[in-house]
């Protein structure tokens with residue numbers, strides 16, 4: 231069976247007064263990711279992992295921030311569109327693993343709900359999704375709570 235891996239990465243600033251939506255889950259936090267869309271860096275990194283593995287365009291090409299269509303967009307809708315395209319390209323999603331590096335919202339209490347939500351969006355069991363939070367050991371701008379960086383990796387299998 232043909233298997234392919236894909237890697238995604240995203241960084242967003244965290245700004246006061248923005249809703250804090252990560253992994254499709256709204257978190258009670260005074261800052262949230264800035265962006266043309268809702269700024270959900272977790273879903274954006276997952277999109278790039280999926281499109282990378284499937285040989286499709288990346289998130290910025292599919293949903294350019296110069297296009298008013300995507301202003302304030304719910305990234306869950308973008309991910310669902312990508313899942314559709316990945317399926318059309320002949321792939322099934324095996325698993326997705328995510329690392330969120332931030333000193334902003336605490337990730338650990340949100341892990342279970344992120345796994346459920348991402349699994350639902352990808353139409354796979356939550357057990358096929360993992361999410362980990364990392365702190366930044368006081369190093370750099372991200373460590374001052376000014377942003378968050380996300381890495382995502384996925385495995386796709388060619389549909390039989």
Ligand code: MG
Nearest residue numbers: 240270271274
């Ligand atoms: Mg992004």
